[in-house]
Amino acid sequence: MVLPARVPDLSALDVVVSVARGGSMSAAGREQNLSQQAISARVHSVERELGIVLFRRSPSGTELTAEGVAVLEWASGLLDAAERFSAGVDSLLGSKRASLAVAASMTVAEYLIPRWALTLRRTHPDTRIRVQPMNSADVTKEVLSGSVDVGFIEGPETDSHLEALTVARDELVVVTRPDHPWARRGTPISTAELRTTPLVQREPGSGTRVTFESALGEVTDPLLELNSVAAVKAAVLSSDSPAVLSSLSVAQELGDGRLTRIRVEDVSMPRDLRAIWPRGTALRGPARDLVSLAAQDPPPSFEPEGQA
Structure with a gap:
């Protein structure tokens, strides 16, 4: 053959x-969790490969050409067949494929x-969800290698070989x-003071560390480097050393008074x-x-201008 x-x-x-179903590139982007640019690039790649113009673009949306209508019908049949193939293989493998x-x-x-994950289990009760916590640099490596189905990162940059979608926001x-x-001072500290104070820090490669250094520029060496949020919090709670952490991770400690947020002049993260x-x-x-x-599902809100 x-x-x-x-x-x-x-x-x-x-x-x-x-695109045909939604009537526009932007609608297809929302359905596929892809940027509009990525959607457009895929459509153009199919058109180049087939040598056929599939859509007419206009300010009011995207319409199929006559040739596009035929290709859409064939493509739908092909995708249905692929779905049946995948379902058949899954049925042979049973629960061995029911994992994320x-x-x-x-x-x-x-x-x-x-x-x-708990919400997902309501719609996918038979799916085993395996979460591997690691820093953002290592998440990127795992996704690029194909070792995981999807990754979640922090920090200001994304590898150019990856698609990315913002799902939440926080603040350091x-x-x-x-x-x-x-x-006890009751007034903001200066940026210079923060730069020159050794802090309890996450390890290099973590999204927290990268964001902090991007916002502050050159800073003094950490007092201590730790590989988890919980370890950093424990170090701060048991010593007189400051740290920089996600607003999500310290919400409970700020609420019950075990930690205090310190304002910094002219800095937000x-x-x-x-x-x-x-x-x-x-x-x-x-x-x-x-x-x-x-x-x-927006995360708990944070106060960008918290008080010292």
Whole structure:
């Protein structure tokens, strides 16, 4: 059997169907959890491969050409056949395929993923969800290697080989125990003082560390480097050392008075928390649903101008 030469990638064909169904690139982007630019690139790649113009673009939306109508019908049949194939293989493998592997930065893994995972289990009760907490740099490596289905990172940058969707926001805050001199001062500390004070810090490669150093520039070496949010909090609570942590991770301690937020002159450190997956692919099944519900489930609010 000679394999056909003009069969585009199935994920790209799925994007074509989404554009036709939604009537616009932006609607398809929302359905596929992809940027409008990524949707447009996939459509163009299918058109180049087939040598056919599928859509007419106009200010009012996107319409199929006559050739596009025929391609849409064939593509829908092909995707249906692929879905039946996948379902058949799943039925042969049984529960061995009912799993979702997620790599997540520490803040997301500890304070957001549990709620998202419990919600996901209501719609996918037979899916085993395996979450691997790690820093954002390692999450990126796991996603690029294909070891996990989807990742969640913190920090200001995303690898160019990945698709990314912002699902939540938080802010980094400076915290100390209430008896620390900064807390008793009652006025903001200077940026210079924060830069030159050794802090309890997350390890290099963590989203928290990258965001802090991007906001402050050159800073003094940490007093102590630790690999988890819980360890950093424990160090601050048991010493007189300050730290920089996510507003999500210290909400409880700030609320019950065990920690105090310290204001810093002319510095704010908000950041996006993003889902990532390989560029050129579309999320499917539980991975797609996890990212969708994460984007629709805002985390607890934080106060950007907290008091010392």
